[in-house]
Amino acid sequence: MRSGDAAVLIDVADLSALFGALHRRGYTIVGPTVRDGAVVVAELGGAQELPYGWGVDTEAGHYRLRRRADDAAFAHCAGPQSFKDVLHPPRARLWSADRAPDGTPEVVPEPPSEKRYALFGARPCDLAALGVLDRVLTGGDHPEPVYTGRRDGTFVVAVECTEPGATCFCASMGTGPHARDGFDLALTELVDPDHCFLVRTGSPAGAEILAEVPTRPAPGETVTAAAGLVDRAAATMTRHMPDEPLPPLIAASRESPHWDDVASRCLTCGNCTMVCPTCFCTTTEEVTDLTGDHVERWRHWDSCFSVDFSYLHGGAVRTSGQSRYRQWISHKLGTWPEQFGMSGCVGCGRCIAWCPAGIDITAEAAALAASRTGQEQS
């Protein structure tokens, strides 16, 4: 056992009991479901909405749903969304104000979110991403109110990865495919011979919920088989980051000619930052109504790929595509550890799959590593 109490099994039919236990405690359950030709993150009414029998084929700039021969619910990876979409929503009102009859503004703070979320089906890379967002958005002197309000009291049901996609590289980032911590319950899906889930508890809250769900003891060989499936997932991952410390590599690559090569392919469309589960940048916007007596401040997702993002007095600092791609990868892989004490990249592969141009962060990092090696040799 890696953590928690002795492992037990939940039969697939009893996942509805787990949903029921979470609903009874008032959780809004968000997790994977099929919509518009992809496995998306959405509010789930019940276990029947999980993507049973769906697999995905991913490659750089490519994602297709595929029917599976079995009914596995968690044989998918790297959808277009992550739990960031829920906890750090793309648009949020921070406060509003109305003009009082005497002309003075009366500020109305935004009430905290009334929903408490259960994140169902969080992958180990998602758990790592939550750790990053926790550090960035709640760790400093000024916790971000929207994220903090939504993250407080979340219940996390992790599902270990047994079938990574071609774009996954969590093993090389040390974030998966095993779930180690950051969850209340962790499941490992087994479809053969019986469709069931090996369950570990990661917190007292997890144990409390699990007590309301029919379970049976897990035979030793099932525990071994489940661990073997996850080990195999790690072994089958083909993508990986260069096997060297990334911050010095990125720092040494500041003037690399490779940025021109990336920029020739990069659309500066911002998709990579939007799908990244750790990209947290936002901007704020004041919205007034036509009467002029009501004002609201909204914050929404921003991206270092927009020109306005680097606007200082007199103009934008990063006008070229080269400088913007370099900024993104330099922060993600280079300066993030120094700033936050952890990697900004969790190896989920979303930026690879969901880049329309198929730009691959692992390949770009490898190219930087190769060109530096070349320079050292010459």
Place this chain on the structure above:
Amino acid sequence: MDVSKPTLAVWKLASCDGCQLTLLDCEDELLAVAGRVRIAHFLEASREVLPGPYDISLVEGSVTTAADAARIRAIREQSRTLITLGACATAGGIQALRNHADVAEYTSLVYAHPEYIATLATSTPIAAHVDVDYELHGCPIDRGQLLGVISALLAGRKPDLPAHSVCFECKRRHRVCVVVAHGLPCLGPVTRAGCGAICPAQQRGCYGCFGPMETPNLAAEAELLGATGMAPDDIDRLYRLFNTTAFADLLDAAGEKS
């Protein structure tokens, strides 16, 4: 007459009226607009015409005749803030297809008496003739952006008119990328935001009616359009629609570079 209210004028050059109809389409907010501004010139809505100058002028349509060219200068002279509406006013519109063709041949094919037609050889955006304060893109423009700009001007603040890609808005709406998940041709990555990703949200590719985003990479976009099975001629035609001149200039520039 409330002289303290700013005056609003709406003008039309060569266009379909769709953009100024967007103002009338603001049904829930129309009374609020009328309450904050004095509508001084808006022939689509009222025969009453007040003399200039005007605090805010909204101009739709492109310049296609010598009379248009003189008129837009007169409008500019009477307007404190001039805002152009839509693909015609910001990029010449679909009528700018003539810019790369023979106008005399066109008129001879279309009109029974082409000798009555007095037209310029090109259709050009307003900004090619006079200074423009703000541009609202799209065919037609977005209602929310129009109200946002009017509200901002009334409050004396800068309007929020992003120039980044449609993809930002698509992802902010939690939509599934139609290029990556469905292999559809989509101009979203090279097109200016503002519509709220209205077409991709319906699982259709963006056709670029808001015109080019701030730093469009048409060569990279051509790669992904080609991967969907589009022939180079089809890709070229995809750009030559409502914003034909804006995209064509970029295509020409890309062609010269390669």
